[in-house]
Amino acid sequence: MPIIDFRLRPPLKGFLGMVMYAQAERRDRITRQHGMEPAPSAQAQSMPMLLEEMDTAGVTLGVVLGRYSGVYGSVSNQDVADIVKSQPGRFVGIGSVNPSDRKTVFRQIDEALALGLKGINLEPGAYPSPMYADDRRLYPIYAYCEDKNIPVVVMAGGNAGPDLSYTVPVHIDRVAGDFPALRIAISHGGWPWVHEILHVAFRRLNVYLSPDQYLCNMPGMNDYIAAANGFLSERFLYASSYPFVSVSQYAEWFRRLPIRPELMEQLQYRNAARFLGLAA
Amino acid sequence: MPIIDFRLRPPLKGFLGMVMYAQAERRDRITRQHGMEPAPSAQAQSMPMLLEEMDTAGVTLGVVLGRYSGVYGSVSNQDVADIVKSQPGRFVGIGSVNPSDRKTVFRQIDEALALGLKGINLEPGAYPSPMYADDRRLYPIYAYCEDKNIPVVVMAGGNAGPDLSYTVPVHIDRVAGDFPALRIAISHGGWPWVHEILHVAFRRLNVYLSPDQYLCNMPGMNDYIAAANGFLSERFLYASSYPFVSVSQYAEWFRRLPIRPELMEQLQYRNAARFLGLAA
Amino acid sequence: MPIIDFRLRPPLKGFLGMVMYAQAERRDRITRQHGMEPAPSAQAQSMPMLLEEMDTAGVTLGVVLGRYSGVYGSVSNQDVADIVKSQPGRFVGIGSVNPSDRKTVFRQIDEALALGLKGINLEPGAYPSPMYADDRRLYPIYAYCEDKNIPVVVMAGGNAGPDLSYTVPVHIDRVAGDFPALRIAISHGGWPWVHEILHVAFRRLNVYLSPDQYLCNMPGMNDYIAAANGFLSERFLYASSYPFVSVSQYAEWFRRLPIRPELMEQLQYRNAARFLGLAA
Numbered sequence: 001m002p003i004i005d006f007r008l009r010p011p012l013k014g015f016l017g018m019v020m021y022a023q024a025e026r027r028d029r030i031t032r033q034h035g036m037e038p039a040p041s042a043q044a045q046s047m048p049m050l051l052e053e054m055d056t057a058g059v060t061l062g063v064v065l066g067r068y069s070g071v072y073g074s075v076s077n078q079d080v081a082d083i084v085k086s087q088p089g090r091f092v093g094i095g096s097v098n099p100s101d102r103k104t105v106f107r108q109i110d111e112a113l114a115l116g117l118k119g120i121n122l123e124p125g126a127y128p129s130p131m132y133a134d135d136r137r138l139y140p141i142y143a144y145c146e147d148k149n150i151p152v153v154v155m156a157g158g159n160a161g162p163d164l165s166y167t168v169p170v171h172i173d174r175v176a177g178d179f180p181a182l183r184i185a186i187s188h189g190g191w192p193w194v195h196e197i198l199h200v201a202f203r204r205l206n207v208y209l210s211p212d213q214y215l216c217n218m219p220g221m222n223d224y225i226a227a228a229n230g231f232l233s234e235r236f237l238y239a240s241s242y243p244f245v246s247v248s249q250y251a252e253w254f255r256r257l258p259i260r261p262e263l264m265e266q267l268q269y270r271n272a273a274r275f276l277g278l279a280a
Numbered sequence: 281m282p283i284i285d286f287r288l289r290p291p292l293k294g295f296l297g298m299v300m301y302a303q304a305e306r307r308d309r310i311t312r313q314h315g316m317e318p319a320p321s322a323q324a325q326s327m328p329m330l331l332e333e334m335d336t337a338g339v340t341l342g343v344v345l346g347r348y349s350g351v352y353g354s355v356s357n358q359d360v361a362d363i364v365k366s367q368p369g370r371f372v373g374i375g376s377v378n379p380s381d382r383k384t385v386f387r388q389i390d391e392a393l394a395l396g397l398k399g400i401n402l403e404p405g406a407y408p409s410p411m412y413a414d415d416r417r418l419y420p421i422y423a424y425c426e427d428k429n430i431p432v433v434v435m436a437g438g439n440a441g442p443d444l445s446y447t448v449p450v451h452i453d454r455v456a457g458d459f460p461a462l463r464i465a466i467s468h469g470g471w472p473w474v475h476e477i478l479h480v481a482f483r484r485l486n487v488y489l490s491p492d493q494y495l496c497n498m499p500g501m502n503d504y505i506a507a508a509n510g511f512l513s514e515r516f517l518y519a520s521s522y523p524f525v526s527v528s529q530y531a532e533w534f535r536r537l538p539i540r541p542e543l544m545e546q547l548q549y550r551n552a553a554r555f556l557g558l559a560a
Numbered sequence: 561m562p563i564i565d566f567r568l569r570p571p572l573k574g575f576l577g578m579v580m581y582a583q584a585e586r587r588d589r590i591t592r593q594h595g596m597e598p599a600p601s602a603q604a605q606s607m608p609m610l611l612e613e614m615d616t617a618g619v620t621l622g623v624v625l626g627r628y629s630g631v632y633g634s635v636s637n638q639d640v641a642d643i644v645k646s647q648p649g650r651f652v653g654i655g656s657v658n659p660s661d662r663k664t665v666f667r668q669i670d671e672a673l674a675l676g677l678k679g680i681n682l683e684p685g686a687y688p689s690p691m692y693a694d695d696r697r698l699y700p701i702y703a704y705c706e707d708k709n710i711p712v713v714v715m716a717g718g719n720a721g722p723d724l725s726y727t728v729p730v731h732i733d734r735v736a737g738d739f740p741a742l743r744i745a746i747s748h749g750g751w752p753w754v755h756e757i758l759h760v761a762f763r764r765l766n767v768y769l770s771p772d773q774y775l776c777n778m779p780g781m782n783d784y785i786a787a788a789n790g791f792l793s794e795r796f797l798y799a800s801s802y803p804f805v806s807v808s809q810y811a812e813w814f815r816r817l818p819i820r821p822e823l824m825e826q827l828q829y830r831n832a833a834r835f836l837g838l839a840a
Binding site: 449450453454457474475476478479480482483500503506507510511 | 724725751780
């Protein structure tokens with residue numbers, strides 16, 4: 001069975017300069033707060049070790065997300081495309097944009113797609129000028145992506161912004177309602193607003209949820225699992241959020257969750273493949 | 281044991297033109313997202329079948345709520361009164377008002393009562409001009425109903441408005457605090473804000489909760505049940521939210537919940553009878 | 561094993577004039593909503609009985625919090641200091657301030673410390689002019705306390721203000737982020753925003769949580785307990801919130817919770833001792 005890990009940032013190129021690798025102590029502390037142990041590959045910043053962990057986990061494809069951020073550091077679309085090319089068949093890339101540069105943003109999207117990237121990652125609360133997911137400055141981007149059938153990932157959970165107001169699912173609810181044909185994946189699964197984001201996913205059929213690391217021993221995990229076993233079964237996305245959680249530990253832990261066995265392939269592979277428009 | 285189903289909209293008159301019947305596919309999809317099967321009576325729009333389902337469920341009385349809405353369609357107070365009369369002893373009616381017509385709203389309430397309706401249903405987020413439950417335009421209505429001892433139903437959960445902000449229990453908390461003698465029933469039980477609306481009900485003794493369809497396999501259901509077994513035992517209202525959930529399936533499902541047997545009559549009948557001011 | 565009860569208001573001095581003692585019926589009703597029985601010592605307003613209940617519970621030290629409030633009544637820092645002195649070794653005091661009197665607030669803090677009090681208690685939503693925890697008027701106080709290493713207790717849960725908006729953890733998240741070296745204890749544990757305040761505590765290592773009475777049979781209690789067993793183990797504070805819950809009943813009830821035995825001393829004593837800067 002193939003597995004897509006929907007959030008997997010390898011120790012390569014621009015990622016090494018980002019907080020997730022540059023502040024190893026902070027990262028490992030977060031990992032342990034989840035009740036997990038740091039991934040040896042993350043600590044060693046070793047690509048061969050990561051590939052081995054992916055093999056152990058049965059992860060056939062990792063989704064590498066570009067980022068344009070202030071506090072967390074950035075990684076360019078070119079870097080993401082280079083990573084995808086350097087490890088043939090193991091990664092798929094998602095690009096990012098600078099939303100404050102209105103005049104060039106559509107060009108940035110086109111260029112990302114031309115590089116072979118499969119969608120656009122928006123992190124509204126982490127931009128140098130933080131904004132909510134329903135900020136008017138993002139609406140042309142949503143419209144453009146809806147019209148061109150480009151899937152969009154929105155980071156709207158965990159430490160997605162300067163404070164907790166940036167993850168309130170009200171903002172996502174509005175975007176999903178205003179762009180009903182836009183496929184939207186919520187990274188960090190809207191956590192900690194678990195009941196509320198599940199309402200949004202119940203109501204908006206274009207919303208996919210990826211609780212990723214915040215599924216790990218966090219309040220609300222049983223609610224995510226019940227939804228994955230029920231109304232969310234076609235829109236749950238599996239992700240470790242590596243390097244915050246080990247790819248192989250996450251996979252082993254996930255397999256022990258009370259998930260209906262007949263749904264596993266859907267949750268770990270088919271939903272992500274459909275979201276990304278990958279050939280079956 | 282008699283049972284009052286606090287939210288039950290039969291396939292009659294104005295209801296047939298509303299989204300819940302006119303968009304059968306949407307309704308059935310929602311039913312299945314709850315892990316339930318569509319009610320045959322709803323699909324057939326058959327009143328005899330519904331009465332049979334009510335008998336199977338042991339539902340002796342259904343509460344028919346009028347509605348003045350934009351997106352969901354409206355049903356007049358006259359229609360509600362006609363339905364109640366056409367099925368002697370099986371239904372009790374609640375009226376609705378057009379809150380934007382300030383000058384006639386008190387007259388609308390008086391007329392609803394003159395038609396034999398037992399209370400007023402407010403759906404702030406579903407009005408043609410959506411508003412929050414603590415909107416200043418609703419305050420004269422709350423005051424009028426408090427002064428005249430008229431119970432008020434407020435839809436403040438689920439898809440109660442254009443977005444998730446319309447169900448934040450802050451608004452209900454203010455209304456309940458500002459009108460402490462007003463009996464307020466929350467339809468859709470404030471879902472998905474389960475912890476928060478339970479706080480409001482813990483604090484405000486004039487608030488009744490009816491999670492209705494959102495009790496069905498939704499995140500937070502165990503919290504509702506624990507409250508019904510505890511501090512909410514005198515203010516929990518049983519409701520299927522038919523036609524979204526089958527009256528008989530809901531009843532069968534509800535009986536299997538871990539509810540203290542000695543509370544069943546209170547939850548399924550006495551609380552609603554007291555709220556509505558029905559003779560015992 | 562010593563135990564610190566982090567919120568314990570004895571029937572002495574100014575406390576007797578506060579709502580918690582003056583409105584005994586309201587207090588006992590709240591106690592019963594928690595599924596607990598009123599403390600005989602609270603009903604009798606008897607200090608000898610309370611000391612006996614503390615002994616039964618094994619509570620070696622109670623934290624007496626001063627209050628400057630409109631609706632709930634006030635108790636002066638002098639009163640708190642007198643109580644501490646009158647019961648040698650059984651209580652430790654926390655002072656309060658009048659935040660609207662900007663010019664004297666630093667002096668009030670200094671005087672509280674000179675009286676032997678160990679920190680400052682802020683109850684933003686309960687001030688005569690209610691405010692949010694991140695109100696600009698409180699920022700000089702936070703800055704002063706951070707600079708002088710004075711721990712701060714913030715009441716941000718339960719009936720902390722006129723409505724539910726006063727407990728939204730967004731406000732605490734901002735304060736904790738803006739004053740990263742300030743030790744902040746959240747009284748009433750941010751309830752009912754359980755998932756959300758746990759996110760704040762996950763993210764902000766200077767935040768301590770004390771769910772106190774809202775741990776008792778309230779929605780979310782299992783989430784608090786899981787966090788206490790996990791990432792919150794060094795920042796959970798044990799408290800009965802007496803007189804709302806009996807000191808001895810709370811202790812007996814707490815001991816039966818599924819808490820890892822090796823963490824008990826940390827949760828019931830060491831975290832509070834560290835927070836308050838008490839000698840070990």
